Amino acid sequence: MADDWREAWISALDELEADVEVVERMIADEHRSQELPLAKPWEPPTGLGPLPLDLKPRADFILTRQLEAAKAAAMAITANRRQTAFASRVEVGTAGKQVPTYIDCAM
Numbered sequence: 001m002a003d004d005w006r007e008a009w010i011s012a013l014d015e016l017e018a019d020v021e022v023v024e025r026m027i028a029d030e031h032r033s034q035e036l037p038l039a040k041p042w043e044p045p046t047g048l049g050p051l052p053l054d055l056k057p058r059a060d061f062i063l064t065r066q067l068e069a070a071k072a073a074a075m076a077i078t079a080n081r082r083q084t085a086f087a088s089r090v091e092v093g094t095a096g097k098q099v100p101t102y103i104d105c106a107m
Contacts, residue, residue: 006052008045013055016042017062023069027076
C-alpha cells in the first residue's frame with residue numbers, strides 16, 4: 001500500500017514536471033522546430049493523500065521551475081509587445097513610394 005501511494009505521487013510529479021519542460025522548451029525557442037501540443041492544466045490525481053515527505057524536495061524544485069518559467073514567459077511576452085510596438089512606429093519604405101528625407105545642406 002505504501003509503495004503504491006509513493007509510486008502514485010512519483011507519477012503525478014512526473015506529469016507535472018513534463019508540463020514544465022514543455023514550457024521551458026517553448027521559452028528556449030525549441031518550439032519552432034517541432035509542433036508541441038498545448039499543455040493541459042495539471043490537477044493532482046484524486047485519492048493520493050498527502051505528498052510523501054521524501055518527495056517534497058522534488059515537488060519544491062518543480063514549483064521553483066514553474067515560477068521561473070512563468071516569469072520568463074511573462075518577460076518574453078512583454079519584450080514581444082515592446083518590439084511589436086516599436087516596429088509599428090518604424091517607417092518601412094516600399095518600392096515606388098517616396099519617403100520624405102531631410103538633408104542638411106548647411107555643411
